[in-house]
Amino acid sequence: MASRETSTSTETAAGPRRRIVEAAVELLESGGPDAVSTRAVAAAAGLQPPAIYRLFGDKEGLLEAVAEHGYARFLESKRARLDPAPEDPVEELRDGWDTVVEFGVTHPELFAVMSRATGRESHAAHRAGLEILYGRVRRLAAAGWLRVDEELAAQIIRATGQGAVVTWHATPAERRDPALLTMLRESMVAAVTRAEPMVRAAESGPAAAARTLRAALPDDPGVLSEAEQHLLREWLGRLAGDGGAPRT
Structure with missing residues (x-):
């Protein structure tokens, strides 16, 4: 009896919880972190502010849920590009890196909230995304492409992807050059694998x-x-x- 009541209570809370998270994400992407006040989120979700405290504890708890929502959205796009996966593990690496950077460039505020939450690694969607990354690294190693240790390779891939997004948004719009993203990706490929980069960092002439x-x-x-x-x-x-x- 108690378990049935708990299940019913969870289902009842799922509706308002989702509305609040989606409202928070919309406010975040349209107005930045300052727009995500408990009062504004509650109003956008058609609820009263106490509902946020009851479901999430505080604003930080709400942002944690927003990060989880972001990971789930990102994971959907990541899995969509896995079917069919490139047969070449190096091309698969490039494609995966591009997916991360594309998401970060398109959703800067959401990506920033997600990045702040990565240290805790508590989100199921985040863990699933990491498993995809480590799977790619293992395939590189199995095919004889990997230049460094698997753990170091994963760290380099993540660091260059996040760094590319941060640098892109920190650069004034009129000075952004897509070549930066290509060069960073190929620098990552050269550091992690034995593959020949598609472009070279140095040139003469x-x-x-x-x-x-x-x-x-x-x-x-x-x-x-x-x-x-x-x-x-x-x-x-x-x-x-x-x-x-x-x-x-």
Whole structure:
């Protein structure tokens, strides 16, 4: 009898709980962490604030549930890309890394909340996602591709993925370059596997020389007029192939 009452109570709470979490996620993604107040979440869910405290304890408990919700959403997208999985374990690694970064770039606020919760590793969806990652690493090792220890490989993969997302969002929109994500991914591939990177970090020739010269130019060359400086930087940008990265 007691177990039946407990089951009924859990089912009754599931509806409001889900509404609250989904409302919190929507507020988080539209307005950032400051928008996720208990009062605002309760109003968006059509409930009273005490319901949040009853179901989650406090705001931190609510954010924990939001992180779990985020992991579940991410896991769905991750599993969708597993079918069919690439036959090449290195391509599978690239695809998995891209999935993480794409999710983080698309859902910055939710990704940040999820990242803060990763240290506890208590979420079922998070553990399932890690198992997918470790499965990829094991397949690399079994195929003879792995360059480092499996645990270190997993740490490098996670660190570069999270770092790519954080750096992307920390960069002003007009200065974001998708090449950064490609270079970070291929640097990860080179560090973890024996595979040849799809792009190389170092290069020679006119493009590299143009970047070097542009970086070495003083803010005030003295012998050049302002118009000449602008023209020179434009030419160097064309030779460098990046359109002329702005100086900081």
